Amino acid sequence: MSWLVWRQHRQQALFGAATFALVACLLLLTGMHMHSVFDSSGLGRCLSGRGDCSNAQSAFESRFGTLRQLVPFFMVLPLLLGLFWGAPLIARDLEQGTHLFIWTQGVTRLRWLSSKLLALVLLALALAAAYAVLTRSSLGAGRAGAAAARRRRRRAIARAAGASSRVRLRAAGRRPGG
């Protein structure tokens, strides 16, 4: 049965894997580029300091503004995979009449359905997990940038909250970062 699932869906699987590899390349390359610009333009240093960074920030944002238009695509990507993998899983057999063929071989319908579903669900889960890790690590602000932004926000709160609480908050902010 697993042979059939592989033979019948290998094109979809290979296409899915190729799409994933393409997206991964795109995310990794742009992510690395963004990180390097974040550091080299001085924005990272500025954000971890006390000065006004709005100029550097808007320059950074306008440089990578086009990437933002891609964000909706990444949001519907899992949906597209579901459509192209999930929908034809059984519908294509019914359309071609091949369910009559495979249901009358020596394998029961339950086994046929469960092997197909299991293979698809496992593959989809694996790809989704890999995709989530990938987007988090490269499209997010990055660990250094996020930490800097977090520190800066805390400082702003602390300034407003007064001296005594400032000491406490700073200590709390440093603890997890090391």
Added chain:
Amino acid sequence: MNASPLLEACGLGKRYGEQWALRDCTLALPRGSVVGLVGPNGAGKTTLLQLAVGVLAPSAGAILVLGEDPRDAKRVLPRVGFVGQDAPLYPNFSVGDTLTLGRHVNQRFDESWARERLQGFRIPLERKVGQLSGGQRAQVALALAKEPELLLLDEPVASLDPLARREFLVALLEGVIERGISVVLSTHLISDLERSCDYLVLLMASEVRLAGEIDTLLAEHRLLVGPRKRLRVGSGGIAAIVQERHDERQSTLIVRADGPLLDPACSQHDLDLEELILAYMGERPEMALQSLSGLEANG
């Protein structure tokens, strides 16, 4: 267990919504026979075959195949081969892949036998199934039908030209007789039956109209031509009148006899299978009459 009939149906029915695709079907098909399932399109042939292979569940009554409930797939499927209408196969699989699949999804499947058989028909194993002709496809589907006790074929020759149809049926029957396989095949072409079948089931408008050994049926039915008069059922060996036609001077009847026909005024004629079937297909009288008038001219 071998004493159980090939296929046994009792009050079997299948309903789609309000519409009965098959109703009140009661049959007992003997083992070792080649059964022809005939009837016009939409008569319920496909429904009966799909019930027999367990793809459909009956709405009424019961069906047993080789003494087992066909819904019990594990016990029945390994013993039954089924080829659906137009021989559905995965069109993007090569012939070789299709045979490999057959090995993977069947406990008993002789792949080398199937390969040899297809090579005998000069079907290239590397070609995609979607690129084969209708006849080649049917051969591949048939080669995949395991080594069954019962072979169920739904319109196996519908997509073939007359010559290929004859070749296919001859090849099918040679294989079947050699290996002692029983066959139920459906067709709407009556001429296929005479060459291949020894048992007839006629379906009309979702019901069984006639069933029996073809030789027995032919021996029982007679065409009577005589002076114009009414013949009554129950007299002179007439068990039933299938069809009657009266014109100004003479009467023409097709009757089912249960003894010697006694009326000396009538001349008796043998019927062939096509005439018999057309007589029972009362809903197409014009066709039946044409064949009758042909007979009269000959006789």
